Amino acid sequence: MNIAIIATSPRKNSNSLRFSKYLQKVLQTSDIQNTTIVDFHHFDIPSVGRGIINKDALSDFQRELLTAWEKADLVFFVTPEYNFTVNGDLLNALHQLGSKDFAYLFNNKVFALAGVSSGRGGKVPCLELTTVINKIINFGNQFSVISPRIYESHETHKNLDENADSVGNKIYEDSVKAFTDYAVEVAKRWVN
Numbered sequence: 001m002n003i004a005i006i007a008t009s010p011r012k013n014s015n016s017l018r019f020s021k022y023l024q025k026v027l028q029t030s031d032i033q034n035t036t037i038v039d040f041h042h043f044d045i046p047s048v049g050r051g052i053i054n055k056d057a058l059s060d061f062q063r064e065l066l067t068a069w070e071k072a073d074l075v076f077f078v079t080p081e082y083n084f085t086v087n088g089d090l091l092n093a094l095h096q097l098g099s100k101d102f103a104y105l106f107n108n109k110v111f112a113l114a115g116v117s118s119g120r121g122g123k124v125p126c127l128e129l130t131t132v133i134n135k136i137i138n139f140g141n142q143f144s145v146i147s148p149r150i151y152e153s154h155e156t157h158k159n160l161d162e163n164a165d166s167v168g169n170k171i172y173e174d175s176v177k178a179f180t181d182y183a184v185e186v187a188k189r190w191v192n
Contacts, residue, residue, distance in 0.1 A: 001187060003027060003035045004072035006065070008090040009080045009116070012041050015156040016116045020078045021164030023114070026180050036068040040089055048095045055101045065093075069105050074187040077129060078114045081121040086128050094129075098136035106133070107142040110190050112183035114151040122152035147186045151179040 005023050009016035017039050024035045042061040045053060053062055069075055079090055097105055113129050115122025130146050137144050153159070159172045166173050 001073045002071045003074045004068040005035060005037045005076045007078050008040045008087060010040050010043050010089050016078045016080050018160050018164045019116050019153050019156055022160050026176055038065050038068050043089050045093050045096050047092055053096050073191045074110045076112045078116060079125045081115050081117050081125050084124050086125040094132055103140045103142055106137050106140055106144050109144040110147055110187040112147040116153045116156050118157055120154050126150035145190055147183045149179055149182040
């Protein structure tokens with residue numbers, strides 16, 4: 001199984017990237033080695049209405065994102081919660097990629113959603129993303145599913161150190177493991 005973990009914060013060394021690296025480590029403890037992390041720190045997708053992604057002239061970031069996403073059976077979107085909503089870069093990317101040229105990104109995939117917060121948050125972006133991704137799957141007449149279990153990474157910087165290692169909060173560790181195990185199980189059923 002191939003897995004893409006997309007850290008959607010544009011901030012350098014963001015909590016979303018930290019959590020994405022931790023997800024990768026947790027997946028590796030379950031013998032899942034084929035994981036790729038894409039960092040939105042290098043995001044360069046034009047804003048809707050100001051340009052489009054040219055599938056024949058992709059930037060390095062766009063190529064990295066599309067390649068990881070296309071190869072993946074399971075795509076984790078790890079998104080920061082900004083002012084109780086989804087960050088604009090991720091929404092813009094979904095709007096740009098939710099077209100016929102990129103319909104393959106929404107076919108035969110399982111999507112798993114995690115919201116990251118430095119405080120208490122993360123649920124609302126996941127709920128909003130569920131709606132947007134489902135609409136893209138539906139209108140593109142594609143066949144994919146969103147894993148029902150979302151994850152809210154509370155106080156991420158207090159639970160994970162700079163190297164994306166757990167600081168020892170057993171509840172946090174167990175809940176992340178349960179989230180990844182659930183998403184992988186949904187993907188196994190969907191892929192088979």
